[in-house]
Amino acid sequence: MAPGDHHVLVIEDELPIRRFLRxxxxxxxxxxxxxxxxxxxxxxxxxxxxxxxxxxxGLPDVDGQDVLERLREWYTQPILVLSARDQESxxxxxxxxxxxxxxxxxxxxxxxxxxxxxxxxxxxxTGPEATSFTVGDLRVDLTAxxxxxxxxxxxxxxxxxxxxxxxxxxxxxxxxxxxLLREVWGPGNxxxxxxxRVFVAGLRRKLETDPARPRYILTEQGVGYxxxxxx
Ligand code: CA
Numbered sequence: 525m526a527p528g529d530h531h532v533l534v535i536e537d538e539l540p541i542r543r544f545l546r547x548x549x550x551x552x553x554x555x556x557x558x559x560x561x562x563x564x565x566x567x568x569x570x571x572x573x574x575x576x577x578x579x580x581x582g583l584p585d586v587d588g589q590d591v592l593e594r595l596r597e598w599y600t601q602p603i604l605v606l607s608a609r610d611q612e613s614x615x616x617x618x619x620x621x622x623x624x625x626x627x628x629x630x631x632x633x634x635x636x637x638x639x640x641x642x643x644x645x646x647x648x649x650t651g652p653e654a655t656s657f658t659v660g661d662l663r664v665d666l667t668a669x670x671x672x673x674x675x676x677x678x679x680x681x682x683x684x685x686x687x688x689x690x691x692x693x694x695x696x697x698x699x700x701x702x703x704l705l706r707e708v709w710g711p712g713n714x715x716x717x718x719x720x721r722v723f724v725a726g727l728r729r730k731l732e733t734d735p736a737r738p739r740y741i742l743t744e745q746g747v748g749y750x751x752x753x754x755x
Contacts, residue, residue: 530644531555533574535565535591536606537584541629545578548633554640562586569599576644579623580606581614589617596622602643606631612746619700619747626698642696642753657692659753662731662740664692671731678730683708687723688731691741696753698744724749 532554536542542558549556557574559565562585569577577595581588592603602624607615615626624643627636657664663672669685671678680688690707691699702714709719728735742750 530575531557531572532576532578532640533557533559533565533569534578535559535562535583535588536578536580537561537582538580541580541606545636548636549640552637562588562591565591566594569595573599573601575601576640577601577603578606578640579603581611581618582608589614589621592618592623593621602646604639604643616700616702616747619698620702624697646696646753657695659692659695659740659751664689673731680727680730684723684727684730687720688727691749691751695751698748698750700748702748704748720749 532549534542534545534549534556536545536558537560539560542560546556546558557568557572559568562583565577565579577599579588579591579595581592583591588605592605595603603622605615605618605623605626607618607626607628609628615628618626624646625639627639655665655667657666661674664670665672666689671680671685671688687704687708690704701717701720704720705714705716708723709716713719724741725735728738728741731740732738740752742752744750
């Protein structure tokens with residue numbers, strides 16, 4: 525699909541940033557609509573559901589987190605949040621409540637457009653459940669539970685495998701530490717970040733050509749990890 529087929533709703537109260545977003549998105553070929561408050565956004569999204577929402581977490585009328593949670597009650601397309609540099613915990617909370625990705629202010633157009641493309645690509649991957657994943661030289665056969673690097677089978681422990689598949693299924697998306705711990709280790713372990721560090725290091729040793737400079741399992745500093753959906 526060409527960008528022109530995609531409609532992006534920008535929810536941002538600050539006029540200069542809204543203008544910047546509108547100009548950047550329009551020149552990349554997206555159709556853009558804008559809301560300057562949470563209430564306006566709800567009406568606009570309901571009237572014409574966009575393909576992607578860009579949501580500023582700092583809004584005047586409704587807390588951006590509430591906007592996110594209310595949208596997520598029915599809206600299933602990607603939501604990308606904008607956050608200030610000092611709002612690490614807000615960003616993590618937003619990701620835990622259904623945001624797909626975030627961009628920290630101030631951000632560049634190139635970064636923003638790349639995040640939008642990734643999110644839109646990801647959202648189109650619906651339909652029947654995949655039985656295998658291929659990224660770069662990595663291939664995972666979900667029915668046989670086998671992992672290959674090129675032609676060579678890679679032996680993973682059951683937890684390593686579970687972690688890898690969880691990341692693959694959300695490829696391209698930022699996954700918080702809490703999310704991964706809950707999905708892989710269960711609800712009682714959401715604080716045990718060191719489990720995750722150990723297992724990610726193990727996976728990188730087995731899957732990455734250079735574990736110190738990973739191309740598949742990327743670190744999102746202070747937030748979590750992202751599996752590079754295309755290498
Ligand atoms: Ca704002």
